[in-house]
Amino acid sequence: MWLFLLTEVMFFGGLFTVYMIYRNWYYPAFVAGSHQLSIPMGGLNSVLLITSSFTMALAVWFAEARKKSALVLCLILTFVLGVVFLGIKGLEYKEKFEKHHFPGTHYSLQSFINPASDPVAVAAGDKALPQDTAQRTELFFSLYFAMTGMHAMHMIVGMGILAFMIFRARAGAYTAGHTQFVEYFGYYWHFVDIVWIFLFPLLYLINRH
Amino acid sequence: MSEHSEHVQSTSSPLVYVAVYLALLAGVGLTIAASHLNLGVFNVIVVLAIAFTQAGLVVLYSMHLKRGSLLNKLSVGACFFVLLILVGMVLLDCVSRAWGSW
Numbered sequence: 001m002w003l004f005l006l007t008e009v010m011f012f013g014g015l016f017t018v019y020m021i022y023r024n025w026y027y028p029a030f031v032a033g034s035h036q037l038s039i040p041m042g043g044l045n046s047v048l049l050i051t052s053s054f055t056m057a058l059a060v061w062f063a064e065a066r067k068k069s070a071l072v073l074c075l076i077l078t079f080v081l082g083v084v085f086l087g088i089k090g091l092e093y094k095e096k097f098e099k100h101h102f103p104g105t106h107y108s109l110q111s112f113i114n115p116a117s118d119p120v121a122v123a124a125g126d127k128a129l130p131q132d133t134a135q136r137t138e139l140f141f142s143l144y145f146a147m148t149g150m151h152a153m154h155m156i157v158g159m160g161i162l163a164f165m166i167f168r169a170r171a172g173a174y175t176a177g178h179t180q181f182v183e184y185f186g187y188y189w190h191f192v193d194i195v196w197i198f199l200f201p202l203l204y205l206i207n208r209h
Numbered sequence: 210m211s212e213h214s215e216h217v218q219s220t221s222s223p224l225v226y227v228a229v230y231l232a233l234l235a236g237v238g239l240t241i242a243a244s245h246l247n248l249g250v251f252n253v254i255v256v257l258a259i260a261f262t263q264a265g266l267v268v269l270y271s272m273h274l275k276r277g278s279l280l281n282k283l284s285v286g287a288c289f290f291v292l293l294i295l296v297g298m299v300l301l302d303c304v305s306r307a308w309g310s311w
Contacts, residue, residue, distance in 0.1 A: 002281050002284055002285065003284065006288040009288055009289070009292060010288070010291075010292060010295075013292045013295070017295075017296050020296075021299070021300070039241060043237060043241055046237045047234060050230065050233045050234060053233075053267065054226055054229075054230040057223075057226040058223060058226060061223050183273075186271070186272075187272050190267050190268075190271045191272075193267060194263075194264045194267050194268070197233075197236075197260050197263045197264055197267070198264070200237075200240070201244065201256040201257070201259070201260055202256075202257075205240065205241065205244035205256060206253075207252070208244045209244070209245050209246055209247040209252075
C-alpha cells in the first residue's frame with residue numbers, strides 16, 4: 001500500500017512542479033485567476049475533508065476494537081462527508097463553467113481585461129490585465145481543473161471502495177480480526193486529504209492581502 | 210495471533226486522532242489568516258510550512274508511520290528524496306535555459 005501511495009506522490013508531485021514553474025513565470029495571471037476562487041467554499045471543503053479523514057481514522061480504530069455498529073457509522077459519515085465535498089466542488093465548477101472560465105474555445109477573458117464587469121474581481125480589488133497576461137489565466141484554470149479534477153477522481157474511486165466497505169462491514173467482515181483492508185483504505189483516504197491540504201493554499205490563497 | 214489482537218490495540222488511542230484533527234483544523238484557519246497578511250515572498254513559504262506540518266501530522270499519526278516498520282519509513286524518505294531530485298532537475302533546467310525570456 002505504501003508503494004502505491006508513493007507512486008501517487010510522484011504523480012501529484014509532477015502536477016505540483018508544473019504548477020510551481022508556471023506560477024513563477026506568469027504570477028500576475030495566477031493571482032487574478034486565484035482571486036476568482038471562493039475562500040469560504042474552499043475552506044469549508046478543507047474542513048469537510050479533514051473531518052472525513054478523522055472519521056476514517058476512527059473507523060480503523062473501531063474495526064480493531066471490533067465495534068461493528070460504530071465502524072459502520074464512521075464509514076457512512078466518511079462517505080457522506082465525501083459526497084458533500086464533491087457537491088461543493090461541483091457548485092464551484094458550475095460557476096466556472098457559467099463564467100466561461102473553463103479552458104478551451106469558449107474561454108472568456110472578461111473578468112481579467114475588464115475586472116469592473118465582474119463582482120468577484122471587484123471584491124478582490126483586481127486591476128485590468130494586459131491582453132497577453134490575461135490570456136495566461138487560462139493556464140491557471142487548466143491547472144486548477146487538472147489538479148482538483150484528479151483529486152476529485154481519487155475521491156470518487158475512494159467512495160466506491162467506501163460503499164463496498166460499508167456493505168461488507170455491515171456483514172461483520174472487518175470486526176472479526178481482519179482489519180487490514182480498512183486500515184489500508186484509511187491510508188489512501190488520508191493521502192487524498194494531504195493532496196487537498198496542499199491544493200487549497202496553493203490554488204485559493206495566492207496574494208490575498 | 211488473532212486471540213491476542215483483542216487485547217493489543219495496534220492503533221493509537223482515539224485521543225491522538227482528536228488532537229491531530231484539531232491541529233489540522235487550526236492549520237486551515239492559520240493558513241487563511243496568514244494568506245491575508247502582506248509578507249511578500251514569505252507568504253507562500255509560511256503557507257507551505259503550515260501545509261507540510263499538517264501533512265506530517267497526517268502521515269505520522271493518522272497513517273501510523275511513526276510506529277510503522279523501518280522499511281516503510283525508509284521507503285517514504287527515499288520517495289521524497291527522489292522527488293526532490295526530479296523537481297530540482299526540472300527547476301535547474303528551467304532556470305538555466307529560459308528564465309526571464311517567456
